[in-house]
Amino acid sequence: MRVTLRDIADEAGVSMMTVSNVVNGNKARVSPETIERVRRIVAERGYVPSASARSLAAKSSRLIGLLVPAADEDSMMISPHNVAIAGQIERELRKRGYHLLLRGIAHPDEVTEALQSWSLDGAVLLGFLDEELDRISKATIGGVRVLAVDSYSKNRITTGVRADDFAGAKLAAEHLIALGHRRILFAGPSFSDVGVVHQRFEGFLDAFADAGLTWDDDLIETVNTTHADGLEVGLRLLTAHPRATAVFATADILAIGIMEGIADSGASVPEDVSVIGFDNLDLCAYVTPKLTTIAQDIGEKAATAVRMLIGSIETGKQPRKAVTIGVDLVERASTTRPRT
């Protein structure tokens, strides 16, 4: 059926090990002519090594898992934003000759199984809540190198990559403050659960502190980062927070919902209320008004994560401490000076 190493070896009149060495570029032990001959036969016969056999025999599988929460009771699906990151990570892995196993995780216990069953060389844990990550680390990670993206777990087992959430939020708040805003609503998920949000909240506050201002802690809305939740916040903004002149949302999709809600309630963005988001999704440039936001470079995030993970696998060393990716303010049309 399948063309195996033995077939090639027989046809070339050498041992299987020699073919194996050629295929794996282990030039040291094989003469140029043999390499040439084996290569030709491999190409002719269309030989493709069996990754399962290789990963069974060797330690390494050259397979990296991307584990993404899929806890959402109803949909159990991984979020589109995460799928997009998956695409970036796949590209980085492919460049380096690794393969990507994409796996949604509905329950932390599944992680052990996911890591072990394919003898993954390593795994990226994308966007888990801190608490989930702690539970995951307690479950034995069994020697598989693991790296967390977009999480702030306290434990030391997993290092990580993340955007500079603190600086980004600070940048956003500084932008609004510089425009003259003082009463700024903070809209996002509960920051006791989500480290990313916690960091953004701290950065947000820090901008006020730096400017010698105080922030009124009534000006907060705890919501999920969905368009629907944003819409709701926007609709009741004028009545719930009549004196707010601007909104900082922890995610673009939320910000866009909020903008729509504000418009629906009869006010206008940015004249009555300025809105700023976070992430810089493509989407931001498509809505009206175009959303001012904090850009994080997803490609760089993916590339860094892969570099750290593969580096750690290939050198056998522990990866460096957590790495933070820089952010930028992208000024568009959803922010302006407050009405006087």
Added chain:
Amino acid sequence: MRVTLRDIADEAGVSMMTVSNVVNGNKARVSPETIERVRRIVAERGYVPSASARSLAAKSSRLIGLLVPAADEDSMMISPHNVAIAGQIERELRKRGYHLLLRGIAHPDEVTEALQSWSLDGAVLLGFLDEELDRISKATIGGVRVLAVDSYSKNRITTGVRADDFAGAKLAAEHLIALGHRRILFAGPSFSDVGVVHQRFEGFLDAFADAGLTWDDDLIETVNTTHADGLEVGLRLLTAHPRATAVFATADILAIGIMEGIADSGASVPEDVSVIGFDNLDLCAYVTPKLTTIAQDIGEKAATAVRMLIGSIETGKQPRKAVTIGVDLVERASTTRPRT
């Protein structure tokens, strides 16, 4: 190191085969008490079967590939539409106990390697051009069951799943015609390359034929389905096609670009020009005006694809002929009657 079948077998005082039977739910040959005992030990010891070993020894790997075109430098998943489908496919596979190997394909030749190296049980080819698909099928698919989503290849090797592109485009054109539009611009990629677009074009024309109207074949713009290309079309629409009163774009993202271009050129949507898209991305509801479009049920598409593929793998039968998923008109704010 790793807990193996042998460890469990030794501890339970049975043969490896018995443990294997228990683990794989092969109840026929094992007594209830033995099942119970083995189950307990498996749980205690945290045994996870090795997928590589299993797929080496058995025929089946329970691994499905998701192959997506990936032009060399950029990542795949450029289109939001592919992202959405990928997410749904992962969920459907996970439900059925399969794993997903995500793989970008820069060159058709890579497909053979991608299919064989992990002994995939099957693969979904997502959004390949017809011509690429033909080249892929020529390369030996080597017994791996393969199913194409969103392609119209002429060859018989791969069946597929796709939206009813013909009916969808016809619906869109009928909607515009019913509103009173006669000069409708068709904007989309070259339909000689892309089967999906070809079908949509035919459906578009068919609506004119049914209504006893003729369509002026100057009213066409061949562009990529990106926001930027749409913007360009929109900007020059008034000068290039001054008498057009409506635009049918073959993708939402393109339609949204076109709307923005039209607005930028000083005209307004839908008063001056109506615009209709295709796909019904979430995005459609976030832009201003909200985009009228043709909805295709991505969840159903993914579920159908997975069902067909797994069904064909498990029964060993060839999958049914291509399946077409129904579409709907979603009327929002971007279409209205033409100015009189």
Added chain:
DNA sequence: CCGACTAGGTGGAGCGCTAAACCTAACCCG
């Protein structure tokens, strides 16, 4: 009471590959 059958197993071969140890002739240098 015999042959056939069934329930509940066991044992060994082998899937395709690689790590590690081993082999052998040629070469090289003091």
Added chain:
DNA sequence: CGGGTTAGGTTTAGCGCTCCACCTAGTCGG
């Protein structure tokens, strides 16, 4: 000219699992 080295291999022993063939004691119909 003999010991060490090197280039270019080979051999052996699994990796963890499943398929297939086989075994054995009970059971049961005729």
